Amino acid sequence: MTALTGPLARVRAQVSTRSQRRDLRAALLFISPWAVGFLVFTAWPLLYSAYLSLTDYDVLNDPSFIGLENYRTLLEDDKIALSLRNTIFYTVIQVPAYVLVSLGLAMLLNQAGRAAGFFRTAFYLPNMTPPVAVGVLLLLIFNGQNGLINEVLGFFGIDGPSWTTDPNWVKPAIIVMSLWSVGGSVIILLAALRNVPTELYDAARVDGAGPWQRTWSVTLPMISPALFFVTVVNTIAAFQTFTETYTAFFGSGNSTYSNDAALFFSIYLFQQAFQFLNMGYASAMAWVLFVIIMVITVIQLRVSRRLVYLEGEQR
């Protein structure tokens, strides 16, 4: 007790008085729900999932250790390759489209003055729709024969494709449908646009900058932190997209639509885990997903360091 050294001694030194010790105890009590939850529902699952990924496990029998076999199988599994291709295609198209559309809408709203509040509400409404209902809407509105989208296209003399059954058009339909719920990003970007100091525009105008130049040299740099946030969050979400697509194209009794074109990585993972009960294999898939998302996020962080403008003392 007498000769404590290192970090422990520092902790003791910091909490020497009685009231400080009482505070420490109180603080630990307050954060204890999180601490317990972290150990039980994050730390242990992480370790156990890593272990399971090295086993063959079907829940009914004990896991049997098979080393890196699952990861080797992953490399040869055609459906892994397919689901990864589908997921990457979706992410690469959907995220830029999503960010551009929400930026466009936010800029329009920013010009609307007092009416913006009403339109902001209207744009956000789809975000309240349960994703399973969005999946249903996807099937109905993009229906090839009499769906609303093709009806509208027909009005312009365009013969719309069979969105929900033609493998080439399934993913585009999912992407277009996902744009219906850009409302959340619109609100974030609009808040950022409103934070841009008016003086900067005045200064730019004095310097003779036109509307395009003002957008390019003032608006975009000033809102780049929010743009970056929206991009990163949506990339992570896009890579894990599940519910709308699963609702519309997978599930029990669904023989007509079992559609390889919509097989995203998280859907295949879900099937392996809870339909085929290959818990070991699914755990290996989860780790692959984890690594991919980490890599993408790190790359985005790196790129952002060059592109994202932060005011002087802010971080």
Place this chain on the structure above:
Amino acid sequence: MSASTDTARPAAAARGVDLTPGGPTGPLPTPPPRAARPAGGGRRWGPGRVVVVMALVALTGVFVYPFVWLVSASLKPQGEVFDNRIIPLTPTLENYVNVWAEAPMLLWLGNTVLVTVLAAVTVTVSSAMVAWGFAYFRFPGRGPLFGLVLATMMLPGAVTMIPTFLIWNSLGQVNTLTPLWAGNLFGSAFYIFLLRQFFLGLPRELFEAAKLDGAGNWAIFRRIAMPLTKPALVVTLLFEFQAAWTDLMRPLIYLRDSDKFTIPRGLKSLLDQFGFGGNWHWEIIVTASVITTVPMIILFFLGQRHFVEGIATTGSKG
């Protein structure tokens, strides 16, 4: 991260502090006053403004039309669901009667309300406690521990999904509603972050004064900090209520018997039954979709301001 602490001075502080339980209600901190507004566009109603508003009206149509379509389809008899008319040719409520006969909608609604209320209340209380622990107290290791809280936000759900299932399985809780909400007893990183930001903006002198008056740590949290944080607590409640109501994946994983289903899970089973597999009754599916969605729309209109401010705040704290 620390930047937002300064910009997030709650309005509560500026307005003078109200200590009555149920304290001041007001907007979340970050959105700035709208006064010095016109960025890029003028204030006057020039032709440019008219074009902008017309474009926005057209876009509003695009965003709202699917709801209109869905509701109107639910009021059409079986053969006319796909006719794409806004006003049904022969409007009828029989789909609403039929869906009740085909599926235990009331039971599903009851299950969903139970899960969502429990999920929202537990996550709000526990996240507020944890957030307070990180905001008010100075203790060694606080920074790294809070870093750990933030790090868990970035962990893909898929990694913990299977072991979490095994935990509930070993506790005999599969095919019960417990796994859909009980994890919320331990708080949630995102809400802990949101609420901590809010707590950090409250004036510290207030708590010091209460302490001098002999208030204990719990009393300071419960009687002073919580009432002042009402706007942020409402945001947390609303967000989690929506998340729990609309969740499909966990009900897919944990619920087996149809009398345990939540309403999104039930809607998915109706789609499997009446949409695929040859048993075509889209009018049932459309009607069940409306029933699944309407409570969320009502919730949004009740808490609209809080939703919008909560989301705007989220982005500015990235």
